[in-house]
Amino acid sequence: MEEFKKKIQRRFYLCTMYCGAASGTYFLLQHLIKNAPDFSRGMIAGVMVGMDVIAVFLMIKYLMLLRNEKKLKEEYIKSTDERNIAISKETMRTASVVSLMLTAIAVIVSGFFSKVIATTLFAEMTASALITVIVNIFYKKKM
Amino acid sequence: MKNRIQELRKVRKVTQQELADALSVTRQTIISLENGKYNASLTLAHKAAQFFGVSIEELFIFEGEENL
CATH class of the missing domain: 1.10.287 (Helix Hairpins)
Structure with missing residues (x-):
């Protein structure tokens, strides 16, 4: 305390x-x-x-x-509280997967209208995916 | 995984809030445990078993290969 x-x-x-x-x-x-x-x-x-x-x-x-x-x-x-911690972990995991999927859809849709927006969204999606992989590797080594 | 938390809590006339305070968790966690919506960690299971003065096996009933 x-x-x-x-x-x-x-x-x-x-x-x-x-x-x-x-x-x-x-x-x-x-x-x-x-x-x-x-x-x-x-x-x-x-x-x-x-x-x-x-x-x-x-x-x-x-x-x-x-x-x-x-x-x-x-x-x-x-x-x-361990349930609260479990809820926030699950929330972050689900939210990041949904966010990645929605960004992928946005990349495809925006590709029809604007090359700049599509490229920006693709860069953001790649960065997010890379960060996820790096963080995952970090925790695999840590635990 | 089933558990006997509610049963033992009622036998000992302990409220959910009192149990939550004793185990340093929120009352919502006790409710979820009793409803079987949430499975306790080993630490919490140990604390709960100690509180009721029973073994973990007596408090939590393992029903085969769950979440495997």
């Missing part, structure tokens, strides 16, 4: 550092990409703000957990 508390504390500090670093990076980027198209600047701002909001949300959650022993214990049980 103490180990879990330390883990939550570490996560809280990481989120705090992330918020600071992301805000700094954003303001730096604002000066560096002054001449970038509005769409690109908007995308960067959107992603940065979105990730900052998530980090702040997590910070509040971790702070509440650290101040309430009962909630901390509940969270510990929830995160170490």
